[in-house]
Amino acid sequence: MTEGDRATVFHRWQFWLAVFNLVVTIAYLGTILWGGVARRLSPAPPPPWWLHVAALAVVLSLGRRLLTLPLEWVRGYWFPRRFGLLHQPFGRWCWDRVKAGALGGALALLALELVYGLLRVSAWWWLWAALVLFGGSVLLTVVVPVWIVPLFYRLDPLEDQGLKERLLDLARRAGVTVIGVWVADQSRKSRTANAALTGLGGTRRILLFDTLLAEFPPEEIESVLAHELAHHVHGDVRRGLLVQGAVLLGTFWVAGRLLAMTNGRLGLEGPADPAGLPLFALILLLLGLVAAPLANGFSRRVERQADGFALAATKNPGAFIGAMERLARLNLAERRPSRLKEFFLYSHPSIDRRIEMARRMLSPSPLSSPPLGERAG
Ligand SMILES: [Zn+2]
Structure with missing residues (x-):
């Protein structure tokens, strides 16, 4: 099997396993909802609302976790290992999942308590909840690089003087103050390479996987740094938070309408009835599916702009293409997914589209550019 075939097989399986996981989750929530399970699980007389919400949320989410555990193992561990994308020992992989699950679960529970608390007192709950959660996500963005990422990676400041010089030079040419670069020890877990701009305000910094430093020549790392610097220059963390906030506001508003329309028919005492938790979860899940292409479309636009900036700043499309080729190989990327898949x-x-953009810079005349769809390397 060629590398391209392996990537196609890997992504086809990952996609269908994700779809299966989604179908199982929807069926699980639907069964609980129409079977009145949440009502039967609720003791009489009911406990205080916040305890009721917490107990139901914990029981229901643990139930789903147990149900989808084998799927998560196949998708997150067995397949990536089989395709050479993961070499983390099973125990450490489980520990990472436990930490992520506990953290995500605690934050989700906090958000749920807030939403149900507001649902009880105000018809404008969707607005207040979206505002408070927006504030929460801003705070979370600030602490991610200093509190959250270190739970999963060892972080060290970038030591390489040559790369630091290149970054300083890039920043000077872009007219911005240089920002810190930190290296995460991804090589303990996987061969996959990546970089990201994280944090906000004083905690804003570029994170590089050590796999990138080990596998990429300096001019290709410079391309990647230039792309991340572009996110900094364009204020993309801030833009992303605003879009996320707007999506949340829209989601809560529609969820409020749907909850008000359906709760009576399902024997609930009102939108704030904790027994309606599976209904609320189902509504949020379905709205999330609708919102995903919107958020992804915005993100692709931002990423294209960052690529354009990186190409203009480095004036080295060859290095950019080299970095893309290497990323595709290490990450076993799907180089050219269907338009529909990319959209959603x-x-x-996709990597091929990013390479095409750089190639157009190599050969500005449309007559001399290679035909669309031809693969580099
Ligand atoms: Zn980016």
Whole structure:
């Protein structure tokens, strides 16, 4: 099997396993909802609302976790290992999942308590909840690089003087103050390479996987740094938070309408009835599916702009293409997914499209550019 075939097989399986996981989750929530399970699980007389919400949320989410555990193992561990994308020992992989699950679960529970508390007192709950959660996500963005990422990676400041010089030079040419670069020890877990701009305000910094430093020549790393610097220059963390906030506001408003329309028919005492939790979860899940292509479309636009900036700043499309080729190989990327798949699921333009953009810079005349669809390397 060629590398391209392996990537196609890997992504086809990952996609269908994700779809299966989604179908199982919807069926699970639907069964609980129409079977009145949440009502039967609720003791009489009911406990205080916040305890009721917490107990139901914990029981229901643990139930789903148990149900989808084998799927998560196949998708997150067995397949990536089989395709050479993961070498983390099973125990450490489980520990990472436990930490992520506990953190995500605690934050989700906090958000749920807030929403149900507001649902009880105000018809404008969707507005207040979206505002408070927006504030929460801003705070979370600030602490991610200093509190959250270190739970999963060891972080060290970038030591390489040559790369630091290149970054300083890039920043000077872009007219911005240089920002810190930190290296995460991804090589303990996987061969996959990546970089990101994280944090906000004083915690804003570029994170690089050590796999990138080990596998990429300096001019290709410079391309990647230039792309991340572009996110900094364009204020993309801030833009992303605003879009996320707007999506949340829209989602809560529609969820409020749907909850008000359906709760009576399902024997609930009102939208704030904790027994309606599976209904609320189902509504949020379905609205999330609708919102995903919107958020991904915005993200692809931002990423294209960052690529354009990186190409203009480095004036080295060859290095950019080299970095893309290497990323594709290490990450076993799906180089050219269908337009539909890219539209719904991709937060970045596909690798082949990113390479085409750089090639157009190599050969500005449309007559001399290679035919669309031809693969580099
Ligand atoms: Zn990016």
